[in-house]
Amino acid sequence: MxxxxxxxxxxxxxxxxxxxxxxxxxxxxxxxxxxxxxxxxxxxxxxxxxxxxxxxxxxxxxxxxxxxKNKAVTNNGNEYPVIGLVAAGSPTLAEENIERTINCPKSFFDSNFDYFLKVKGLSMKDAGIMEDDLIAVKKTSEVKNGDIVIARLEDEVTVKFFNRKSSKIVELEPANEDFQNIVINLEQDELHIEGKSVGLLRKN
Amino acid sequence: MxxxxxxxxxxxxxxxxxxxxxxxxxxxxxxxxxxxxxxxxxxxxxxxxxxxxxxxxxxxxxxxxxxxKNKAVTNNGNEYPVIGLVAAGSPTLAEENIERTINCPKSFFDSNFDYFLKVKGLSMKDAGIMEDDLIAVKKTSEVKNGDIVIARLEDEVTVKFFNRKSSKIVELEPANEDFQNIVINLEQDELHIEGKSVGLLRKN
DNA sequence: TATTATACTGTATATATATTCAGTATTTTA
DNA sequence: TAAAATACTGAATATATATACAGTATAATA
CATH class of the missing domain: 1.10.10.10 (Winged helix-like DNA-binding domain superfamily/Winged helix DNA-binding domain)
Structure with missing residues (x-):
């Protein structure tokens, strides 16, 4: 300086x-x-x-x-971005993907989280996740069976239940009988776990 | 003020x-x-x-x-009570009914609200309202058809869709085919509308 | 019931404001 | 010793901005 x-x-x-x-x-x-x-x-x-x-x-x-510029500032970190779930591409925090931000306390959900994901479609409706709901997403690849995960296959991003069948097979399970399980052979296909749901927010 | x-x-x-x-x-x-x-x-x-x-x-x-102005600043965040939905009795803000409080900005949902109601049962599951979800409730008796309302019949409190059929008849409609509509003849039975849902919060 | 407050769209404009350009002069740095 | 930074005056201008005016519609209040 x-x-x-x-x-x-x-x-x-x-x-x-x-x-x-x-x-x-x-x-x-x-x-x-x-x-x-x-x-x-x-x-x-x-x-x-x-x-x-x-x-x-x-x-x-x-x-x-x-x-x-105050070096001792400032981020309470309680502005969280809302990202639209687009069919293609990773839900990045790039500015063009941020629809808006929501002010909310850090410890609002039981686990820290990184952003809100706006849901498209009804593939998880039986889990109470409806169109335009906001899922609080924690960026992590450490997930366990039964977790609701934000998964990416190639360029397709989807929200599903995570279920590891074996060391090679993972199933992504919807909560809607109109949808099929997605079976992934990790030796053939690349699966990216973007994060998992730690909460949900809906505005009527 | x-x-x-x-x-x-x-x-x-x-x-x-x-x-x-x-x-x-x-x-x-x-x-x-x-x-x-x-x-x-x-x-x-x-x-x-x-x-x-x-x-x-x-x-x-x-x-x-x-x-x-200073006083406006402190007005920002607020502690909102979480009230358990008990089958019997009005969800009052009496201290014994408050499970805990949640800090969240006043304008968190599009409409102001008064408390969070913790949901019991799955009668509204097709509307994406699951057990233990927290409904943001605005205390009001002014509701319109299609609103998700917190209604009380005698001592029984329930969350349902509101549907006024005529000046005398109101139907409370669940979002779950395992449940029946509740038909209320206002000339015979007393219906209290405690409030309506303006949002939803879920913690996984 | 009349009136006020709320909640907007849309257009227009005077002016508040950032910013550039042209100077002058002194001090600091390379 | 030349270049760059500092420290100003003064004028000019494109545009950012507050703000008034004209509407429409609904809710709250007296």
Whole structure:
């Protein structure tokens, strides 16, 4: 970390005080007023320097888009992403897959979890998992028989009961008589366990 | 303090989450994007309502000039009681009925709710409601056909679909072919609607 | 029953704001 | 010693943003 100059420190302090006082960051003009500058560009160049030295971030194009980087922050970790269950592809946490986030306490379910998966289809309806339900998913490949798992075969992602028949055979079992068991021979096919369900959330 | 509506709570939560994420408050357009509104005036009117009710302050003319008042912040999370569905008696919030409490944001479901009801039996299994699921219950007697209601007949409490057949006849319909519809003649029997389901929570 | 509050869409606009460009001058770094 | 960083003034501008205005519709309140 490069060292901060005294003027830059004044600007940084000014931002902090301003946020504490008003609840939102200052504009370039605000900084000028507070510190006696006569051109908004004075504030601008100081902000760019502080950004370069990693004391703040500046959201391009946004008004008052200044955020102070506080090393001792911040993540209570209670914003959980909601990911749509798409037929193809792994349910990754890439931004384009995140429909929205849900605020919820860390210990909301009995086990920690990583994201919510939005269910498509009714293959698990007899287990009480309906369309558009949100499954709380813990990312893990350690699952046992009877667990509800998020499994991936090639590019197809599915939610099913896990049942290991032998060292070579795994069955993925739906909870709906209209659906068939999926039998996987691990010597022939690749099975990826993305995680398992630790809870469920439904909004009527 | 005037009471906040569920939509206003959503907006308030949205502001809090936005600030936590970015370090600065949202614009009207940001709020619209987060909550799915299509007109900036939707955000504007909610903000004015929140200001009037003293949950926030708005700096006139300033961009992102929203500041959350302290009392609004503490209002965010809440402890909601979990009540066991006992066959007999109204599910009251008396202490002896509260199994435990769950901390969750006020606007967790789309509608405000009052408590969690722990489900017994499988009479609603085809609606994805299983034994020991927690139904988020909003206390109200205003229900419409198709709502999942918490109904009480004499001392018996049950969760069913609500279906008003006529001014005198109400049917309570299970979602399980092993169970029969409950037909109530309001002239003969007393039906109490304790509330309706606004969501569901399951812990594996 | 009339009125207010809530909950929106949609359009429009004055202005608040970020940001670039053109300078000047001093200090620090390579 | 040349280049880069610091530290400003001053003007210009595209756009981000608050905010008013015109509607529609429903629920709550007096």
């Amino acid at each position: 490069k060292k901060i100059t005294s003027q830059q420190q004044r600007v940084l302090d000014c931002i902090q005080v301003y946020i504490k006082k008003t609840g939102f960051p200052p504009t370039r003009a605000d900084i000028c007023r507070e510190l006696g500058f006569k051109s908004p560009n004075s504030a601008e160049t100081h902000l760019r320097a502080l950004e370069k030295k990693d004391f703040i971030t500046i959201e391009s194009g946004a008004s008052r888009g200044i955020s102070i | 005037k009471k906040i509506t569920s939509q206003q709570q959503r907006v308030l939560d949205c502001i809090q989450v936005y600030i936590k994420k970015t370090g600065f408050p949202p614009t009207r357009a940001d709020i619209c994007r987060e909550l799915g509104f299509k007109s900036p005036n939707s955000a504007e009117t909610h903000l004015r309502a929140l200001e009037k009710k003293d949950f926030i302050t708005i700096e006139s003319g300033a961009s992102r000039g929203i500041s959350i």
